[in-house]
Amino acid sequence: xxxxxxxxxxxxxxxxxxxxxxxxxxxxxxxxxxxxxxxxxxxxxxxxxxxxxxxxxxxxxxxxxxxxxxxxxxxxxxxxxxxxxxxxxxxxxxxxxxxxxxxxxxxxxxxxxxxxxxxxxxxxxxxxxxxxxxxxxxxxxxxxxxxxxxxxxxxxxxxxxxxxxxxxxxxxxxxxxxxxxxxxxxxxxxxxxxxxxxxxxxxxxxxxxxxxxxxxxxxxxxxxxxxxxxxxxxxxxxxxxxxxxxxxxxxxxxxxxxxxxxxxxxxxxxxxxxxxxxxxxxxxxxxxxxxxxxxxxxxxxxxxxxxxxxxxxxxxxxxxxxxxxxxxxxxxxxxxxxxxxxxxxxxxxxxxxxxxxxxxxxxxxxxxxxxxxxxxxxxxxxxxxxxxxxxxxxxxxxxxxxxxxxxxxxxxxxxxxx
Amino acid sequence: xxxxxxxxxxxxxxxxxxxxxxxxxxxxxxxxxxxxxxxxxxxxxxxxxxxxxxxxxxxxxxxxxxxxxxxxxxxxxxxxxxxxxxxxxxxxxxxxxxxxxxxxxxxxxxxxxxxxxxxxxxxxxxxxxxxxxxxxxxxxxxxxxxxxxxxxxxxxxxxxxxxxxxxxxxxxxxxxxxxxxxxxxxxxxxxxxxxxxxxxxxxxxxxxxxxxxxxxxxxxxxxxxxxxxxxxxxxxxxxxxxxxxxxxxxxxxxxxxxxxxxxxxxxxxxxxxxxxxxxxxxxxxxxxxxxxxxxxxxxxxxxxxxxxxxxxxxxxxxxxxxxxxxxxxxxxxxxxxxxxxxxxxxxxxxxxxxxxxxxxxxxxxxxxxxxxxxxxxxxxxxxxxxxxxxxxxxxxxxxxxxxxxxxxxxxxxxxxxx
Numbered sequence: 001x002x003x004x005x006x007x008x009x010x011x012x013x014x015x016x017x018x019x020x021x022x023x024x025x026x027x028x029x030x031x032x033x034x035x036x037x038x039x040x041x042x043x044x045x046x047x048x049x050x051x052x053x054x055x056x057x058x059x060x061x062x063x064x065x066x067x068x069x070x071x072x073x074x075x076x077x078x079x080x081x082x083x084x085x086x087x088x089x090x091x092x093x094x095x096x097x098x099x100x101x102x103x104x105x106x107x108x109x110x111x112x113x114x115x116x117x118x119x120x121x122x123x124x125x126x127x128x129x130x131x132x133x134x135x136x137x138x139x140x141x142x143x144x145x146x147x148x149x150x151x152x153x154x155x156x157x158x159x160x161x162x163x164x165x166x167x168x169x170x171x172x173x174x175x176x177x178x179x180x181x182x183x184x185x186x187x188x189x190x191x192x193x194x195x196x197x198x199x200x201x202x203x204x205x206x207x208x209x210x211x212x213x214x215x216x217x218x219x220x221x222x223x224x225x226x227x228x229x230x231x232x233x234x235x236x237x238x239x240x241x242x243x244x245x246x247x248x249x250x251x252x253x254x255x256x257x258x259x260x261x262x263x264x265x266x267x268x269x270x271x272x273x274x275x276x277x278x279x280x281x282x283x284x285x286x287x288x289x290x291x292x293x294x295x296x297x298x299x300x301x302x303x304x305x306x307x308x309x310x311x312x313x314x315x316x317x318x319x320x321x322x323x324x325x326x327x328x329x330x331x332x333x334x335x336x337x338x339x340x341x342x343x344x345x346x347x348x349x350x351x352x353x354x355x356x357x358x359x360x361x362x363x364x365x366x367x368x369x370x371x372x373x374x375x376x377x378x379x380x381x382x383x384x385x386x387x388x389x390x391x392x393x394x395x396x397x398x399x400x401x402x403x404x405x406x407x408x409x410x411x412x413x414x415x416x417x418x
Numbered sequence: 419x420x421x422x423x424x425x426x427x428x429x430x431x432x433x434x435x436x437x438x439x440x441x442x443x444x445x446x447x448x449x450x451x452x453x454x455x456x457x458x459x460x461x462x463x464x465x466x467x468x469x470x471x472x473x474x475x476x477x478x479x480x481x482x483x484x485x486x487x488x489x490x491x492x493x494x495x496x497x498x499x500x501x502x503x504x505x506x507x508x509x510x511x512x513x514x515x516x517x518x519x520x521x522x523x524x525x526x527x528x529x530x531x532x533x534x535x536x537x538x539x540x541x542x543x544x545x546x547x548x549x550x551x552x553x554x555x556x557x558x559x560x561x562x563x564x565x566x567x568x569x570x571x572x573x574x575x576x577x578x579x580x581x582x583x584x585x586x587x588x589x590x591x592x593x594x595x596x597x598x599x600x601x602x603x604x605x606x607x608x609x610x611x612x613x614x615x616x617x618x619x620x621x622x623x624x625x626x627x628x629x630x631x632x633x634x635x636x637x638x639x640x641x642x643x644x645x646x647x648x649x650x651x652x653x654x655x656x657x658x659x660x661x662x663x664x665x666x667x668x669x670x671x672x673x674x675x676x677x678x679x680x681x682x683x684x685x686x687x688x689x690x691x692x693x694x695x696x697x698x699x700x701x702x703x704x705x706x707x708x709x710x711x712x713x714x715x716x717x718x719x720x721x722x723x724x725x726x727x728x729x730x731x732x733x734x735x736x737x738x739x740x741x742x743x744x745x746x747x748x749x750x751x752x753x754x755x756x757x758x759x760x761x762x763x764x765x766x767x768x769x770x771x772x773x774x775x776x777x778x779x780x781x782x783x784x785x786x787x788x789x790x791x792x793x794x795x796x797x798x799x800x801x802x803x804x805x806x807x808x809x810x811x812x813x814x815x816x817x818x819x820x821x822x823x824x825x826x827x828x829x830x831x832x833x834x835x836x
Contacts (some may be wrong), residue, residue: 021602055605086599091606172828178736179830183502184439184731188509189471194727216829306725309612313602316594316733320826399828410590410737410817411634412597 011117022166031330041338168322197287320401356397429535440584449748459756542571586740615705738819774815
């Protein structure tokens, strides 16, 4: 821990957003803005800047003065309910240290120019890599500053933290939408299979959220397949047949990242050679591949639904606890940095499940970056075709409460930073 | 009008749901139940039955006693916020009169057995056909009963009525989701085209809803294509290029039913021969076909999003005015029938746009069934790539207000009739 401490610094701060959009990443930005406005650092931070499109915009010196822009508290409230990334995002990965130091020199020059002593980067795995590298570089070049990672990702795949801000809202969107889809599928009396494809290339957390309701009302998809388990086509067909034998309207939730035992993704390896006139492969997604496979093997009515980007930007059905936590980690990051903490990522520690309680801490970012937290074995049933009650109980508090934006003429009010 | 009047009848009533699910069809069912419970017919209706899966279940005598089931008003409230069709639905079209009268004889026998004098059928075009045929049959066979159509369809394609119950909630889902998708698409600085496919095979009303916001905040998809206009590939590419020249994040809304001038659907006729190993054609939908076409022609990052069934069952973001109107038409149908009206469909008459005001009437069902109301020419811009302000102003009142279900542990409470 001592390694990640610096003396008290006084200067300006900058915040950026990176990686994929979520419904809560702006709530975390709002938390950072609130932390600075409320002066949780006792005068350590003068002006808060925002970088447009993460480090990409920072390299082009594209900054906005957030202290001025959010002088009005009402705007912060609107920002909290705005999906995606109001500052813009990027997918830029910084070069390895020593490989192309010109990039780092340029960033350091910008820090000096604007007297930036605090750097907050809101993002997922790749963003934490940026935080770790930038921390190492500035430390090696005797520029004292506090560099903090603030987690967000709908994927919930960061280690150390109990869960990630942004995940709860995506999970809530999925859990609520799944209730509606199950009702929709139930209206006809004839046998039909509906396959719902959910995001998550490597970790199955989002797809697991389709099953949360098993500890609420028992209404869940018949089958749930996560990428943590190998997908077996024969077992899958047997599972679908068994479900159809019970009732006509079978609903299956699958992660886009499910793979066969040989490592091939289901979307490319189901024996479906979906080349088109342009010669593109992989025309179909995982849901579409399974739709065609069930149609051929079982022959009943089948359709597939891809929840697509709506699941990560569904601000109109955000989780209240997720938004509250997202604001908290942003504010706490400002406080910790102003106490001299650096090279750390904010983490959420769960104190209890029921009633749910948590607190915010921070942890060495170099031990978090570039790792993936998978759904553990005890959260998946033996057959590998559903989640366990333990999994649902872990997920349940994260979707608690409904936070909605304000509306004007039936349209949600979102904040745009020009 | 005299033709569609009968004397005052006293007996039992039956209600059914038919066609595709919507977020508001149960609100109309709730309206019928409320009308009977409040005795708007002054003793004309004794017991209200529900038929499971429309006339299909009626032919199997699968009835439920709704008067008993909804003795508790709190259950009606939950029903109002439950998406899909709580009684179950069907797609059965009754045979032409004189072709297979056994079906009609069986229905008539059931009416006699249960002393059913009131028949309410909630549905779209095909359902109004059922109402018209059944009216003609019972009239010809001297069985006095009131047979009423109660409209619902997300497609808004029924004639005479200003709009259809269920459309407003689907339109609201689309309008809100589109605001979120546009925010999501705006986060990166590199050129990208996002194509959003919206339901509507013949009429473009739902896709038009993607543009409502042009009279609210001006944030709308760059391009909107409806099936009412022929789709031209060269104009489309020129439109997309022009949009990309203005800003990097282009969003296009397309109706699933758009067609080329020769009548071929875009999803099958874009020169994309998407046969798979099973020999299935039409693997791709309209959005996917356009995604591939833009990728080939323009070469930038492209993705497609299909709003799919979520747009018709999104009860968690239902339009308040739509739910209120849906209840109204159900209740009004009971009142009208008990006054002796038969062979009519309930219609909504718009009294004014701003402030929005409406009232409920009824109109001869035989002049409504099997017709389609398209988006009129003045609602589409000259180029055929967007809607007009007049269109947005027509649509706007229909998405006003947010009605949400109650939640238990973050999961919406929906009513299930076992």
